[in-house]
Amino acid sequence: MNILDHIQQNYPTLFESEKKIADFILANTAQVINMPIAVLAKHAKVSEASISRFCKKIQLTGFHQLKIELAKIQETRPAQLSEHSTLSDQLRTIAQTKADELNISTENLDEAQLVQVLKHLTDCRLVQFVAIGNTTPVAKDAAYRFNQLGITSVAFDDWQVQAAFTLNMTADDLLVVISNSGESTSLLKLIDVVKTKGIKVIAVTNHPESPISLVSDYHLTSFSRDAFFHKDYYFSRLSAMYLIELLFLILSQDHARLSRIKAHEDVISSDKI
Secondary structure, three states, rough: OOOOHHHHOHHHHOHHHHHHHHHHHHOOOHHHHHOHHHHHHHOOOOHHHHHHHHHHOOOOOOHHHHHHHHHHHHHOOOHHHHHHHOOOHHHHHHHHHHHHHHHHHHHOOOHHHHHHHHHHHOOOOEEEEEEEEHHHHHHHHHHHHHHHHOOEEEOOOOOOHHHHHHHHOOOOOOOEEEEOOOOOOOHHHHHHHHOOOEEEEEEEOOOOOOOHHHHEEEEEEEEOOOHHHHOOOOOOOOOHHHHHHHHHHOOOOOOHHHHHHHHHHHHHHHHHH
């Protein structure tokens, strides 16, 4: 993960003045490399002291190290896309960026925590996968895949149905919360409910310091470079779907679970040509 990825991943935790600095750096990386701190302060409309605090917050010693880290990645950074980019440039840039997202999501994994996540998925009575909006298809795909493995799973489109089902869950169950931002108040309400029941919570979000991550028992960090393409939008599901696929493939190495997948394929094979 390079310094721009680190800034993007921690963006929700920044104060407003720090977000102004981050926005300018993300949009003008090459120029910042050669800027004095006073010039960056002027462009970002913040004080020089705010820039120094920003550098400390993203775990750098100061502005000089920030410029060094930006210079390191400038040569390998994909070209910024625009409406004038050729189709070839778009294909190459998007492919590289999405491959990087998956690699960084893998690097973010804590193996000790992953072992615990797999254990809870294996030992629970049932799993409810919950999501709101853009990540709902990830939850539904997860429920489909884990049912194939013999792990009873549900996922609902409607939040009110999610809430009703959550109230019927028991301590032997598991809640998996999928949210790019990790800030959904609706999903936080579901976590509040299961916490009173002693139910474990696994979160999949883009931000390890997000509200949902901080109140969950386990957290898997997905990663998106959507800001590279669209500054104001973060809608990629690729990384979250990859983490679900990763859990599925690891669990499917068990012979008994693999036989369940084969049995399911036999049942539905009549629908195939």
